[in-house]
């Protein structure tokens with residue numbers, strides 16, 4: 001108990017010192033952390049099941065984010081990512097383009113134009129919808145080979161994720177890893193190489209078992225009626241096998257460590273700062289699969305990454321950290337459960353759908369400029385606010 005109190009006290013000092021004094025300042029660096037499918041139910045599961053206080057609870061600024069797409073209360077991930085990346089609502093299924101199919105400019109590209117270094121870290125494929133919205137433009141998310149081409153033109157300084165197939169198993173037979181190498185990138189295909197590199201321009205394209213933990217037993221991948229089962233739901237349903245456990249792999253800390261690695265690259269020689277987008281993609285999958293236990297574990301891992309980033313903001317007060325979701329998944333709530341003999345029992349989540357919902361999602365903001373993210377806003381307001389902040393120095 002004493003240990004927990006001490007931890008809470010140190011967290012309180014950490015957050016009070018890092019986040020309350022400068023939330024009106026202009027940021028040099030921006031970190032945009034997106035929990036795919038992370039609605040209030042997912043966040044509640046973490047808050048109620050942690051014995052210690054989470055860094056969510058110390059967020060100095062909290063807001064609500066309305067996640068609709070152009071013509072639907074309920075967005076899919078391509079349109080949700082596009083809104084968060086570009087400030088424009090588009091049709092479900094469209095990625096990085098407006099409802100007329102015109103290419104949009106993402107906040108990552110705008111940050112690059114201001115001389116900022118840029119990076120992408122995901123625990124899914126680099127060509128999935130949410131990261132893709134920051135550099136690509138297609139009307140069909142399934143065209144991952146085209147998204148891979150656009151990734152090679154993205155100009156990011158560092159990217160770490162999975163999804164080699166879109167880069168090498170292509171209709172045009174081009175090996176896009178060679179294209180990246182010719183553009184001056186080091187390309188790594190295993191986690192160990194990513195961890196030990198001191199390259200200041202690299203792309204890590206890892207296996208799925210490197211970037212996401214597996215269950216002890218396989219579950220059923222879910223989707224809303226008539227919808228295709230998405231990659232996140234498939235990943236959330238997969239069980240571990242022998243080849244996963246014999247590989248050098250530490251997927252439960254992957255997101256946190258990959259983020260730290262990307263920060264090393266972005267901090268180096270960056271007089272104008274940097275823009276880093278991070279996606280925790282599989283919260284969405286547990287929502288689709290209506291998997292209570294899986295979602296709670298995933299949120300605890302998310303919290304570890306967030307804790308590291310809040311610490312980063314403490315040490316680098318010219319940094320803005322914005323945390324939100326592209327949409328809610330699962331219609332997730334906390335179920336009625338009576339405490340036993342006065343003792344808490346594990347949180348159990350209930351779900352009302354295997355698809356996404358249009359319920360608003362939370363925003364948590366820390367550091368320079370965080371104050372802008374207080375209150376209720378549309379998904380499209382978020383990149384617009386970031387843009388305004390980084391245009392002022």
Ligand SMILES: [Zn+2]
Nearest residue numbers: 077230284329
């Ligand atoms: Zn989804």
